[in-house]
Amino acid sequence: MENWSTPFEVTHWHAWSPAVQTRDAWLEWAKAPYSTNGEGSPAVEGMQPMNRRRLKQLGKMALDPTYRLPPTDSPIIFSTQYGDLTRCYELLKELTETGAISPQSFGLSVHNAIPGLYTIDRKLHSNVTALASTDGVMSALIEALGFFAQGESSARIIVVENAVQQEYKNYCDFVDESYGFAMDVSPGGNLQFTLSSATTNNQTNPALPSNLNIFRFLIGEDKAFSEVINNTLWKMRRV
Template identity: 30%
Template sequence: MNIDFVVNRWAAWAPGVQTQAQWQAWAQAPWLPVGDDSPALSEVAPMQRRRIERLGRMAIQTAYWCQSAARDDLPMIFASRHGDVAGSLRLLESLVSEQALSPTGFGLSVHNAIAALYSIIENRTGNYLAVAGGAATPEVAMVEAAGLLADGADEVMVVCYDASLPDLYADFAEEPSAFHAWCWQVAAGDGSDAIGLSCGAGQASTEAPSALLPHNLDVLRWWLSGDRLLQARADASHWQWQRHG
């Protein structure tokens, strides 16, 4: 499988790294973002904003920064490996202690909740998807985007985001974790500025996974750094990102 695309617009947010200049500098000397701050998300009315958890604020903030103001029909893909895992854990703890579940808390913990909130707030009429692809979540998001582009969409907004895992899940972590979100507005393309993504079964990767960053952030680092190749292995599949120019 091979797909090609161009990134027309982008934005990203993590504690301590928000502007494009900050992200470009970070990509040359990356570090794992840490901190408790959240985006201001001033684009959203206070009554709506107060319902959005920290992870959702990050994802929605990057969507606002990246969106085309004149487009309300742009297809969107919201991709997260773990989603609001902290909110889900709180619900499980309530069940264990035999407490009543909050309907609002439950509704906002489902995997498509952040995408739905953004769509409702912005009165978006376009298609949106919420995906989780395990270790290959950013790759799965781009495959979905390629499908929408092949179906006739001229552009697709892709939002990739994740949170730090709660301590309870530390023994199950396969990679570092950090609060972060990034958004690309992509279109089909195969010119010198295009990115290629390919997948094959059983191919051997020549690169070790990043010991510093979650894969989701490593993809952004690679794209900003100007490096030619990024290889990743997820389960039985080998993925390769390649810069054509």
């Protein structure tokens, strides 16, 4: 017998990628997905220019959709498996060439720097959780349910990844997509998930990262969904 989570709902969402930018475009993409890669950088409207200048592409993709959501003081759950690899690579290169690194750039490379900059810019005192997980948005949803169990009425989830630069591709295989999405989730509603061990590691759509496959389900109308991530079978349903 499967043990399903307590119900939850997505109350607001927005997303940005170089190839898909508006809500209507994302809803069409969810019906017939394609690569989210492309050219361009989000504007991150609403953020103070002084803070916006500190962001690289990963931070802009994370915060552009976040600033399009209604203001909130709910807990923030930020998820990115690899973090700001572009900034980290620049720091490693600088360290190799000069023996020193920029303190400011180092401070902005840590995993919680992007949501931290968001709370500073918005003058928020929200709880911020930063995750580095292969399970991505599913790990973030587990965190959100934990907050609901403690009495919170909503949580804001931010998920972002950037296409990996060539220097890293020489050593590892990556599902190479650029995207960022933000959503507010609340207890109640008709969404549930469960997890169990799996004997295979086949994705629903191996051309897309698991985060995007799950995001498709969350913004779509399908009744059921399953995805295997690192030998864990995740199932979601609308009830």
